[in-house]
Amino acid sequence: MFISHNFEMDSFSQNPEFTIHSFFTFLDTSIMAVEFEGGVVIGADSRTTTGAYIANRVTDKLTPIHERIFCCRSGSAADTQAIADAVTYQLGFHSIELDEAPLVQTAASLFRDMCYRYREELMAGIIVAGWDPRRGGQVYTVPVGGMMTRQPVSVGGSGSSYIYGYVDSNYRAGMSKEECLKFTAEALTLAMERDGSSGGVVRLAVISEQGVERQVILGNQLPKFSTV
Amino acid sequence: MALSNVLEPAVSGFNFENSTRNIVLENGSEEGKIKAPKPMKTGTTIAGVVYKDGVVLGADTRATSEEVVADKMCAKIHYIAPNIYCCGAGTAADTEKTTDMLSSNLTIFSMNSGRNPRVVMAVNILQDMLFRYRGMIGAHLILGGVDCTGSHLYTVGPYGSMDKVPYLAMGSGKLPALGILEDRFKGNMDLEEAKALVSDAIHAGIMSDLGSGNNIDLCVITKEGVDYIRPHRESLYNYKRQAKYKYKPGTTPVLTKTVNQLELVHETVQMMETAGSS
Numbered sequence: 001m002f003i004s005h006n007f008e009m010d011s012f013s014q015n016p017e018f019t020i021h022s023f024f025t026f027l028d029t030s031i032m033a034v035e036f037e038g039g040v041v042i043g044a045d046s047r048t049t050t051g052a053y054i055a056n057r058v059t060d061k062l063t064p065i066h067e068r069i070f071c072c073r074s075g076s077a078a079d080t081q082a083i084a085d086a087v088t089y090q091l092g093f094h095s096i097e098l099d100e101a102p103l104v105q106t107a108a109s110l111f112r113d114m115c116y117r118y119r120e121e122l123m124a125g126i127i128v129a130g131w132d133p134r135r136g137g138q139v140y141t142v143p144v145g146g147m148m149t150r151q152p153v154s155v156g157g158s159g160s161s162y163i164y165g166y167v168d169s170n171y172r173a174g175m176s177k178e179e180c181l182k183f184t185a186e187a188l189t190l191a192m193e194r195d196g197s198s199g200g201v202v203r204l205a206v207i208s209e210q211g212v213e214r215q216v217i218l219g220n221q222l223p224k225f226s227t228v
Numbered sequence: 229m230a231l232s233n234v235l236e237p238a239v240s241g242f243n244f245e246n247s248t249r250n251i252v253l254e255n256g257s258e259e260g261k262i263k264a265p266k267p268m269k270t271g272t273t274i275a276g277v278v279y280k281d282g283v284v285l286g287a288d289t290r291a292t293s294e295e296v297v298a299d300k301m302c303a304k305i306h307y308i309a310p311n312i313y314c315c316g317a318g319t320a321a322d323t324e325k326t327t328d329m330l331s332s333n334l335t336i337f338s339m340n341s342g343r344n345p346r347v348v349m350a351v352n353i354l355q356d357m358l359f360r361y362r363g364m365i366g367a368h369l370i371l372g373g374v375d376c377t378g379s380h381l382y383t384v385g386p387y388g389s390m391d392k393v394p395y396l397a398m399g400s401g402k403l404p405a406l407g408i409l410e411d412r413f414k415g416n417m418d419l420e421e422a423k424a425l426v427s428d429a430i431h432a433g434i435m436s437d438l439g440s441g442n443n444i445d446l447c448v449i450t451k452e453g454v455d456y457i458r459p460h461r462e463s464l465y466n467y468k469r470q471a472k473y474k475y476k477p478g479t480t481p482v483l484t485k486t487v488n489q490l491e492l493v494h495e496t497v498q499m500m501e502t503a504g505s506s
Contacts, residue, residue: 055383078359
């Protein structure tokens with residue numbers, strides 16, 4: 001299998017150099033994470049595709065890495081599951097050695113190390129988000145290629161292209177937890193409306209000092225926008 | 229245990245020596261292009277459902293070799309552990325060997341630790357192995373089982389991706405089977421309902437997919453034990469052979485007959501030293 005370096009996740013099938021013998025299972029996705037005072041809100045859609053077939057319409061792309069650190073997975077399902085498992089082990093070991101809760105930055109670095117070292121073999125776009133006692137809520141994005149950067153709000157996956165404008169114009173620093181939840185749910189709904197590879201339900205999670213609260217917004221309960 | 233290596237020790241891993249040659253052959257000049265042979269896939273419909281007391285797995289029993297039915301009663305539900313069974317779709321050899329290896333690993337683990345294996349363990353071992361082989365092992369598996377944490381149903385893809393869901397269908401006949409499952413699946417069904425649902429799902433796959441057919445096998449796994457129903461439903465088109473193919477003695481005329489009596493001359497017993505004996 002030959003994978004060219006600069007292909008986009010949503011147009012790989014048009015790339016003539018990309019030869020595949022069988023379909024990968026993909027998490028072409030919409031994922032998002034927002035920092036707020038006291039924690040982070042993370043969200044994802046729930047669709048996994050194999051070619052044009054939806055292999056799982058209720059996927060959980062918000063994967064716990066540690067008690068108060070989660071990652072949002074996009075890209076190849078197999079690659080991201082394997083990376084998340086490896087990082088969970090490494091971070092757990094590190095935390096036991098240190099006898100302290102790990103930093104979100106440490107988790108993000110572990111993801112970045114793996115995604116950068118094996119960048120030729122992997123197809124993974126990951127958003128790491130969580131809360132630690134030292135720096136509070138943090139969002140780090142580790143896109144395809146293995147860069148790592150901290151951002152107050154980050155979107156990822158194939159559906160993210162459609163909501164950059166919405167996110168840029170509607171994000172304000174200092175939003176409350178409820179405002180962040182509403183913002184994330186609306187952004188992901190808009191992405192799911194327009195992106196064929198995203199859909200299903202919206203899974204949300206709030207990570208803070210108190211712990212993790214998870215919720216699901218079913219298809220018929222999603223916010224309504226007029227799409228003419 | 230002593231293994232005899234006649235020529236050279238077996239090299240581990242896949243042998244990619246011929247891949248460059250194959251690419252050159254396939255992309256040759258217009259007249260010189262050679263079509264690579266297609267890998268043998270057995271069309272299949274497999275399905276699984278979690279019900280009130282456990283898991284029901286189902287599979288068709290047809291193994292095809294291109295357009296010929298190679299095996300009319302092939303067993304696609306493989307034993308993994310006393311409480312875990314696995315349906316396999318994709319390349320038949322890969323699913324057989326992978327499930328065998330998994331079963332051996334789990335048996336060793338059971339003996340070592342004195343614990344019953346859990347379904348999630350089987351899934352993790354499979355994921356590790358299939359991810360390591362980067363999709364080269366064409367095994368699309370449905371794992372179902374009941375352990376101390378409850379009843380579970382997982383699917384593992386050839387690249388190492390895993391999904392945990394209450395109902396599933398895989399194989400070339402998965403689309404019609406999934407239609408039946410999406411329509412009639414409910415949480416907490418009872419046994420007869422669940423068996424009927426899986427059986428109907430496989431039946432839909434058999435009717436609508438040329439690669440699936442013949443009989444339907446079911447495997448019901450509960451905390452108490454396993455009921456492997458093979459076959460659960462037989463095909464209506466079971467053809468009974470009209471005549472036997474054995475030739476009667478006397479069909480081939482015997483021209484001459486010679487009998488040589490062998491004489492036992494000498495008998496000795498020799499103890500052999502085997503590598504494993506202490």
